[in-house]
Amino acid sequence: KLALFCAACPQPGINLPDNWKEDTNCVLYHWSFIADGNFKANHLAPRNVEDDMHL
Known part of the structure; x- marks a missing residue:
């Protein structure tokens, strides 16, 4: 949850084909x-x- 979303990284359901x-x-x-x-x-x-x- 702390990482930023990377549009170039493979994300199932977002930018991967169904048969990946x-x-x-x-x-x-x-x-x-x-x-x-x-x-x-x-x-x-x-x-x-x-x-x-110096003190």
């Missing part, structure tokens, strides 16, 4: 899950180390 399970070219109906792995904590890096005041 019997099709010999089953490669056409595989799902791929792709995630963005850019998980950097850039907001934690100091911008100006010279301006950093």
Whole structure:
């Protein structure tokens, strides 16, 4: 429920033919899950180390 609908992804009852399970070219109906792995904590890096005041 949290994922966005992808119009290009195979959706039974929406954009797949009725006989998609019997099709010999089953490669056409595989799902791929792709995630963005850019998980950097850039907001934690100091911008100006010279301006950093030690307490």
